[in-house]
Amino acid sequence: MTKRGEEIQRQVLAVLRQSSTPLSAYDLLDHLWDSHPKIAAPTVYRALAALTGRGSIHRLESLNAYMACQCGSHPHDSILSICGDCGSVGEQVSPDVLEILSGLAQASGFTPxxxxxxxHxxxxxxxGGAGAA
Amino acid sequence: MTKRGEEIQRQVLAVLRQSSTPLSAYDLLDHLWDSHPKIAAPTVYRALAALTGRGSIHRLESLNAYMACQCGSHPHDSILSICGDCGSVGEQVSPDVLEILSGLAQASGFTPxxxxxxxHxxxxxxxGGAGAA
DNA sequence: AAATGCAATGTTATAACGTAACAAGTACTG
DNA sequence: CAGTACTTGTTACGTTATAACATTGCATTT
Incomplete structure (x- = not known):
């Protein structure tokens, strides 16, 4: 079957990479219908789960949406900066911040x-361009 | 009308305070039905919006659920530690961490x-008690 | 008080997000 | 080929959230 799933995943990843803003699962579904008329929701969610697990994409919990990872692609936790104006999202990696957060949690016995x-x-x-003030 | 909304809000807050885990909007709806048989979803969401705005409760974005604020109650950003085992959530306040995060974001021109x-x-x-290893 | 207007609340319906459960296909093994 | 294990497709449904509009209560004006 030459891994149909992998083809879907590639395509999902490609669409996310070309998008300037995060896309919802159903946005992606719409895109997929261009080339695969009969894809259903679970197919997209499976692709998203695989890509997320692999670290190729990130899920934005506060947006119910997904974006391509901007920094190479092994799994890692990121800091995501979400613009409420244009919808773009920046990604930063900071082991220091994660360390501090882990330390805070561990102080109360929590294992992160x-x-x-x-x-946000x-x-x-x-x-600068057309924003608030 | 003696502010029906405020009564709902008090009740939602009371239920959340008594719960050891976060509750979804529809969990809360169930609770409300004990005393107000005909409450509908938007009513709960309005109460949640008011309470969130006031800082009395926090929304857990990665759980689609709500919890009572554990630290007094003026609006503030918290660090929430979510136990994947028992579902309990701890809350920590750390201006330092927020400062660091804000600094990181600002370095790329972002205004948090x-x-x-x-x-998680x-x-x-x-x-310690019955967990992993 | 009657009329007006505004803001809060109620109600209906539906949109958006996500997944369980099972069917069908494919490929590998003996 | 028969059996088995895994992947993918399909249907149906559960959960979360909100748009849109109706209604109610109350304050203000006349």
Missing amino acids: DRHVIEV GVCGICT | DRHVIEV GVCGICT
Whole structure:
């Protein structure tokens, strides 16, 4: 079967990479219908699960949406900066911050496993160009 | 009308305070039906929005659920530690961490507004008592 | 008080997100 | 080929959230 799943995953990843903003699972589904008319929701979610597990994409918990990882692609926790104006998302990697967070949690006996860090605000372009004030 | 909404809000807050784990909007709806048979979803969401805005409760973005704020109650961003085993959530306040995160974001021109920080893992009780290893 | 207007609340319906459960296909093994 | 294990497709449904509009209560004006 030459791994149909992998083809879907490649395509999902390609669409996410070309998008300037995160896309929802159903947005992706729409895109897939261009080439695969009969894909259903679980297929997309399976592809997203595989890509997420592999670290190729990130899920934005506060947006119910997905974006391509901007930094190579082994699994890691990122800091995501979400512009409420244009919808773009920046990604930063900071082992230091993760360390500090882990330390905080551990101080109360908690063993961290995964960090969700999403900062909402306004990006530099929107601030400077046409943004708030 | 003596502010029906405020009564609902008090009740939602009371239920959340008594719960050892976060509750979904529809969990809360079930609880409300004990005393107000005909409440509908938007009513709960309006109460949740008001309470969230006031800082009395927090929304857990990665769980689609809500919890009572554990630290007094003026609006603030928290660090939430979510136990994947028992479902309990701990809350920590750390201006330092927020500062660091804001600094990181600002370095790329981003203006932060709200921080979502959710750490998934296993709490001290579950680790020690009956948890992993 | 009657009329007006506004804001809060109720109600219906539906949109958006996600997954369980099982069917069908494929490929490998003996 | 028969058996088995895994992947993919399909259907149906469960959960989360909100749009849109109706209604209610109350304050203000006249």
